[in-house]
Amino acid sequence: MNLDEKIGQLIVPRLDFHDPEFDLKQAEDLIREFHIGSFIVFGGDIEQVIHSLNRLQSISQQPILFSADLERGLGQQVSGATSFPYFMGLAEAVGKNSVQLIYDVAKITALESRAMGIHQNFSPVLDVNNNRDNPIINIRSFGEDAETAASCGLAYIKGLQDNGMMATAKHFPGHGDTQTDSHQELPILPHSRTRLEEMEFRPFRRAIEAEVGAMMVGHIAVSSLDASGLPATMSKKILTDLIRTQWKFEGLIITDALMMGAVTSQFSEKEAVTKVFDAGADQLLIPVSVENACAILRRLVDNSSESRAQLDKSVERILHAKKELGLFVNRFTDGSTAMKIVGNNEHVQFAQHVTQQCFITKKGKWPDKHSGEGSAVWLIQTDRSSFSYIKEHVSTMKIFETELSGIELPIPDLSAFKRVVVITDVKPMAWQKKYQLPDAIKNALESLFQNKEHLLIACGNPYIGDDLRYLKNFVCTFSSGQLAQEEITRRLVE
Numbered sequence: 001m002n003l004d005e006k007i008g009q010l011i012v013p014r015l016d017f018h019d020p021e022f023d024l025k026q027a028e029d030l031i032r033e034f035h036i037g038s039f040i041v042f043g044g045d046i047e048q049v050i051h052s053l054n055r056l057q058s059i060s061q062q063p064i065l066f067s068a069d070l071e072r073g074l075g076q077q078v079s080g081a082t083s084f085p086y087f088m089g090l091a092e093a094v095g096k097n098s099v100q101l102i103y104d105v106a107k108i109t110a111l112e113s114r115a116m117g118i119h120q121n122f123s124p125v126l127d128v129n130n131n132r133d134n135p136i137i138n139i140r141s142f143g144e145d146a147e148t149a150a151s152c153g154l155a156y157i158k159g160l161q162d163n164g165m166m167a168t169a170k171h172f173p174g175h176g177d178t179q180t181d182s183h184q185e186l187p188i189l190p191h192s193r194t195r196l197e198e199m200e201f202r203p204f205r206r207a208i209e210a211e212v213g214a215m216m217v218g219h220i221a222v223s224s225l226d227a228s229g230l231p232a233t234m235s236k237k238i239l240t241d242l243i244r245t246q247w248k249f250e251g252l253i254i255t256d257a258l259m260m261g262a263v264t265s266q267f268s269e270k271e272a273v274t275k276v277f278d279a280g281a282d283q284l285l286i287p288v289s290v291e292n293a294c295a296i297l298r299r300l301v302d303n304s305s306e307s308r309a310q311l312d313k314s315v316e317r318i319l320h321a322k323k324e325l326g327l328f329v330n331r332f333t334d335g336s337t338a339m340k341i342v343g344n345n346e347h348v349q350f351a352q353h354v355t356q357q358c359f360i361t362k363k364g365k366w367p368d369k370h371s372g373e374g375s376a377v378w379l380i381q382t383d384r385s386s387f388s389y390i391k392e393h394v395s396t397m398k399i400f401e402t403e404l405s406g407i408e409l410p411i412p413d414l415s416a417f418k419r420v421v422v423i424t425d426v427k428p429m430a431w432q433k434k435y436q437l438p439d440a441i442k443n444a445l446e447s448l449f450q451n452k453e454h455l456l457i458a459c460g461n462p463y464i465g466d467d468l469r470y471l472k473n474f475v476c477t478f479s480s481g482q483l484a485q486e487e488i489t490r491r492l493v494e
Contacts, residue, residue, distance in 0.1 A: 089478025106159025
């Protein structure tokens with residue numbers, strides 16, 4: 001491989017089927033011109049994704065490593081595939097089952113993903129969510145306890161990697177105890193090294209011991225590890241001195257997306273690409289410009305034998321990962337086989353079971369009767385969520401809706417109803433701070449719940465019930481997907 005071909009192995013652009021202007025030719029051009037060795041997949045349906053990934057593999061000299069954010073199963077990205085609840089729900093369900101449940105979730109995710117031609121999961125989230133005001137981790141984490149995050153994370157890693165998919169522990173050194181979304185600005189983790197070892201590091205250290213294939217480093221400043229104030233992604237003290245040298249990690253180190261606000265608000269493209277490479281990152285996720293990133297890396301390795309040696313080492317790790325995944329033997333997928341695996345009845349039935357296990361009663365109980373005359377449902381959601389199944393199938397209850405995306409917040413008068421079920425879907429979303437209820441909604445709920453046996457169902461953030469006085473009955477589902485809505489409906493109308 002020449003220098004340009006090696007540089008292309010480090011770059012991971014978007015392959016975004018959500019984009020209405022998506023054109024596969026754009027990805028083909030990136031491969032032909034810049035020798036891109038990896039892509040991160042967003043969206044698409046089963047047939048579209050299989051065809052596209054096989055097409056890109058066919059024109060690339062080296063096998064391509066396809067990755068995706070699949071924290072909630074392949075269905076998180078690919079329509080028709082199997083979806084699961086958020087990790088916090090899985091951890092809660094373990095209390096009624098065992099970590100085998102999490103292993104099996106990961107197994108199905110791996111089997112479906114590999115059948116589609118996706119090889120690496122940017123998961124599990126090993127951040128310990130010990131800050132309830134965290135706007136971006138929240139239910140994506142296994143919870144507030146480091147040991148729970150570690151044990152659940154290990155089961156998930158094993159479930160993926162036993163079944164042919166590379167796991168990625170993220171977001172080192174820990175995004176749980178922050179109040180800032182790194183998609184928008186740089187979070188700061190102010191804790192001492194001792195505290196980090198006791199809490200944030202524990203799941204990641206265990207993941208390394210379990211030979212996790214990759215680690216994603218977050219754009220998080222940690223002064224006790226590097227006093228410069230640089231994000232961890234740009235810190236040689238963190239990537240090379242700590243992860244590589246002290247902890248002996250030999251898997252892939254990948255940055256979080258370089259087009260996130262924590263980077264672009266403070267660093268130029270040249271500064272960002274140069275610093276993450278110099279720090280020791282093997283893969284640069286979603287740079288602002290593929291062309292510019294490749295040019296910047298080329299200048300670095302042209303002018304430094306040390307940088308060239310580092311490039312060779314990263315390429316060696318990437319090619320080793322591809323070899324371990326069997327991509328040099330067969331990089332293609334069979335569409336007819338995939339259609340039998342992805343979203344099949346067995347997987348969906350298991351997902352239904354998992355969804356039911358993730359219904360957790362936090363306070364009180366499900367009241368004996370909901371539907372019928374004198375009953376109402378109040379749906380509170382954002383513009384990125386939908387309760388369409390519930391609206392179509394709960395026909396015996398009056399339905400009210402409030403969308404949190406607008407300036408106006410329509411608040412219904414529910415005082416005349418004997419039984420009210422409030423269903424919320426507020427959860428962490430990139431670039432949007434809509435993980436909590438607005439004060440106007442909180443005030444309305446407190447008034448509603450006073451001296452009443454109504455029910456609150458949180459499909460997203462489970463902490464929204466913390467500050468609601470008079471709340472007697474509170475259930476968390478940790479999912480607002482189709483299966484969760486079906487289960488909610490069944491319980492309301494039975």
